[in-house]
Amino acid sequence: MRNTSYWMLFLGFTSLSQMAAAGAVGQTPGMTSGTTLPTAAHRLDMFITPGADPGPASNVFWSNQLDSLGGYTGMQTTELSDAEGHGRQFLFSLWGATDARPGTPASAGIGAGSYCTVSKTATDGDKGAQCRYRYEWLVGHTYRFRVTPDEKLGKGWYKSNVTDVTPDGDGASFDIGSIYKPAFPADIPSGDIKQWVEYFDWGNPRTTCLSVARSDVRMSAEAFDAQGRPIYLPAYAMSGQNSCQDQPMAIRPTFTRIARDGSGVRMEGATSQTAEGFIRSAGGCLISSLPQAGVDQTVSIGACPTKRMVEQKGGRYFSQYFWVLAADGSIQQKSSQCLTAKTGSRAIVVSACAPGQAAQRWRVAGSTDGDGQSVRLVSGLSGLCLGREGSGLAGMSACTDKDVLWTVPGKSFQY
Secondary structure, three states, X not given: XXXXXXXXXXXXXXXXXXXXXXXXXXXXXXXXXXXXXOOOEOEEEEEEEEOOOOXXXXXXXXXXXXXXXOEEEEEEXXXXXXXXXXXEEEEXXXXXOOEEEEOOOHHHOOOOOEEEEEEOOOOOOOXXXXXXXXXXXXXXXXXXXXXXXXXXXXXXXXXXXXXXOOOOOOOXXXXXEEEEOOOOOOOEOOEEEEEEEEEHHHHOOOOOHHHOOOEEXXXXXXXXXXXXXEEOOOOOEEEEOOOOOOOOOOOHHHHEEEEEEXXXXXXXXXXXXXXXXXXXXXXXXXXXXXXXXXXXXXXXXXXXXXXXXXXXXXXXXXXXXXXXXXOXXXXXXXXXXXXXXXXXXXXXXXXXXXXXXXXXOEEEEOOOOOOOOOEEEEEOOOOOEEEEOHHHEEEEEOOOOOOOOEEOOOOOOOO
């Protein structure tokens, strides 16, 4: 597991202890920016604006870490659906906390409602408390995370509220929950503030930087005293931390990009790749079969999932439908599985990615507008195009055939 504090945080539905037991981690980009809260604050506002949707199974976490409180609050990109409802997860977690109370209920009609847990071995590897809230965030909207003392519950209680503060937005506002830290003061103590991007597929040792989706987010922070007066925050420090250094030199710099953007910071991951998304033709979506150890997966063309289906089942249920056009010219799914043209035939399979394999390289021929409309996918092995065989299977076809036009993922996920 990673040894820096912010990499050891959370992962809403993944056990870090299981990752540690596996003895290996995957390769993913990562970025962090930080400033310091120089004096105690009564209110801390942190802002997250998604610039793109990495996809409903992309496993990206955008978060605000409060070192002085010992925890974080943020939002994730993966569509979840279980007993806590459906939506994308918002989190508030404090280490060493001993109690928690749910925030806004589902009956308010905003999201799926608030759920909290207190644990001696919390999901982020330490004892504490965590509150969760499912809500469908929107690209281009700004979400303010306001952490304040929860005065209704008394000293030591802290609340995280999320409000859509986008101009002309609907102003949706909900409390993720309230968490109790014993012996803590009435205000938020001074200390470091970090805002970061984590690809939590790093828990899968088969993940590489080429198999993750593009992400794009802007973050900033403001602090205020008890009279509502702003507290000066020093300029942001920024860094890109990733394990992508074994990638070819030509594409290595494309995996993290971080820069000041007005009063905040913009952070982009896997910048030369696409979001996770559908490869779609007039006949439907490209689908890989369920993986079996040591066996190539077949590739078929079938009905595309609808937004409602993904919300009801969750994004991970449809992982076989999601593809990333990677920076090296491969087309990948989770666990570094590549779309592969079979040597000596017109068959298409999904097999383990191998560097430099012509059978796993594809050239996108057609639209250059970034939305991937009506393109041909040309095999680096044969020069033939991805098309259709009989019985609903994908296969190689002459690039002049009628069934070789596809819509591929762009910079942001779309249904």
